[in-house]
Amino acid sequence: MNNNNFHEIVNLLNNTTELIHRLEDDGTISWVNTAWKKTLGVSDKDCLGKRIQDYLSEETKLKFAEIFKRLKNGESIENLTCVFLTSKNQPIYLEGTVTPVMEEGIVVGSRAFFQNVTAQRKALGDLRQMTNLQDILMRIATHYINVPINDLNQIVHNSLGDIASFASADRAYIFRYDFKNKLCKNTYEWCDEGINTQIDELQSISLSDMPYWLSKHKLGECVEIEDVELLEGEGIKSRLKLEGIKSLITLPLMDEGNVLGFVGFDLIRNKRTFSNDEKNVLKLFAQMLVNVHNRLLNAMQIEKTKEELEQMNETLERKVSEKTKRNISLSKNIIEQEKMVTIGEISAGIAHDLNTPLSTIKVGADNIKSIIETLFTKQITLLSANELKRILERIQTSQIEMYVGGLQLRKEKAEMFQYLADNYQVESPELEKIADLLVKSRVNKEDSFFIQYILELKNRIQNLEVLYQLQMAYSQLATIKNSSDKAVKVVQDVRAFIKGETQQEKHTFNLKSNIATVLGIFNYELKKEVDLQFNVDESIELYGFEIKLFQVWSNLVKNALEAMEDQEQRYLGISAEKTNTTLTVVFENNGPQIPSDVLDNMFKKFYTTKGRKSGSGLGLSIVKNIADEHNAVLNVVSDSTRTKFIITFKV
Amino acid sequence: MDEIKYAVICVDDDPYILQMLSFQLEKIIDTKCTLIEYFTDPNDVIENLNELVHEDIDIVFILVDYQMPQMNGVQLIRSIKDINPKLECVMLSGQANSVQVAELTQDNLLTEFIHKPWDEKALFEVLSPLLKNKTVK
Incomplete structure (x- = not known):
């Protein structure tokens, strides 16, 4: 090369x-x-x-x-x-x-x-970090949504931990701003193992100690301190240094533009910076916390509203029950009043029913007085003790009606005269007198033994006179007694009928006598050409409110009488039938047919077809009420010939 | 036996009233010549009345209760008057203010009215004028 x-x-x-x-x-x-x-x-x-x-x-x-x-x-x-x-x-x-x-x-x-490959590595790492953060956020969000409101505090605490671990933070916390008191307060804290808790010391930090943070947070911006050492201004720096914090980030908790507080993460072991993506995720977390906070507020509001509603409900219920009680007592009064109205309406009849026996008693007393006077001024002194005793025995053992029609009397006299003439030797004028006295004293031919006795007496005319007078007196006394009983019965019926609430307890009583009491009260009205058929078996017993049922019968009787007012022939049938399970009582009258619209309304309170004429409009509603109280079913059947009120009791 | 010329009729559904009347009426009526008839059922009255009239017996008066189950006294008097317009009718009643009774009086169908309970004296005062010249004990 x-x-x-x-x-x-x-x-x-x-x-x-x-x-x-x-x-x-x-x-x-x-x-x-x-x-x-x-x-x-x-x-x-x-x-x-x-x-x-x-x-x-x-x-x-x-x-x-x-x-x-x-x-x-x-x-x-x-x-x-x-x-x-x-x-x-x-x-x-x-x-x-x-x-x-x-x-x-x-x-x-x-x-x-x-x-x-640093850039790729970093990108991949960031991606993983983001994915994990998002996973955590998703998990937290799901928790927040699903968790019962009572567990939210725990979830907030746990999520702080999750996020902090992931962001490699050693401590995470939430602070709440209290602008009213110019304070901020640490409300949640999560600390990694080996990291000291600080929440107790951070319960009331003056906002004037942290103007920078507050101003940033108010703008919705986060405060990031990459390196505490590089901070300017000794106040916060010395404080953070004291706590051993190397870096930190705090994010405002914003709710519709208002800052509620902040969430923060401290780095104590190592300092670190947060990427924009990480910050975005943390912001998301902060937003989530705000949502949780709102959810808590909502829940509390709902809880409060619920409590208020419950309280209102309770108050309402109480008021309703008080009103109901008042209404009940009112309706009790009305029922009582209605009873008195009934008595008032039929008072003339009751007066008559009392007056009639009282008449007899008064007249009877007069009569007896005059008999006694007659006896003592005349004959009685002429009779021996034995004769008087014999007459008394005769009177006491015989029950006789003393009013006999003149024709009948005359016929009997003729027969007696003949009988005496045939059997005894008596002079004619005296015979006639004897026959007259015997018949008037209600002695007939079959009493031959007594006739024999009388005729053998020396002063037989005087004896017969005394017999007749005493017989009269006795029958007057019997009449007085009977009339008194009648008067007492009337008073008893009225008293039973108007008997107050005090004896209103359910018990077993006889149906026939129960209805009879009411019929007794209405005796006078019923006598006005009413064909009364009272067919209730004496053996039927009923378990219920005796006094209240008086009102049922009386209202039904009253109703029937009013319905039949314009009727030529009036029929009132009262019958009862008992089976193993039911007792049916029927009040039947031949009043005009009840129109169907009236049938639909007749048991409603204050419903009346009688206009101003009479009636409170309560009668049948009271019947219905009392029937209901007995779990009895009330039915009305009405056609052109008959109207039937049928009450069926369960036995 | 004496001849019966007169009759007096009492109608009341209450036998006890008749009982009392019988005692009192016998005090002022001569029963030798007068029949005193008693009825608890007004329906029987008309028939018997006809019989008496038929026998030529003078009916001195008829004493009628007002309130009776079968027929009230006013109705009875009206039907009697239909047949015997001259018959003296006396009403005996506790019912003082009946419209029907008032109408009866207006129609001149009622001779006298006696309130229950009655006084023997008052009863006699009312009845005596009717009995006068006929049958007096």
């Missing part, structure tokens, strides 16, 4: 982008090309004669120890990857081939041809 050729080749080697070096067998650099020097930032003067190890990373140094052994064996190493260090200690990634240089079969050195 001539000199020209040699220069030509060197020139060629110096113009390639490959890094080429020539080493002695002990690793001393004997030649390097231009690309090598340029890449590592050295000159010939710097490197020639130096050992290659000075330019290798720690890892590659170890690798080269192995490589030298293989070179000595004459082996070539292809596809070697190694890391060189520039004069400024920056790593350079190289890929290439190292081959031994042989002279007469002996290895005298080596040469290497390397491609600089």
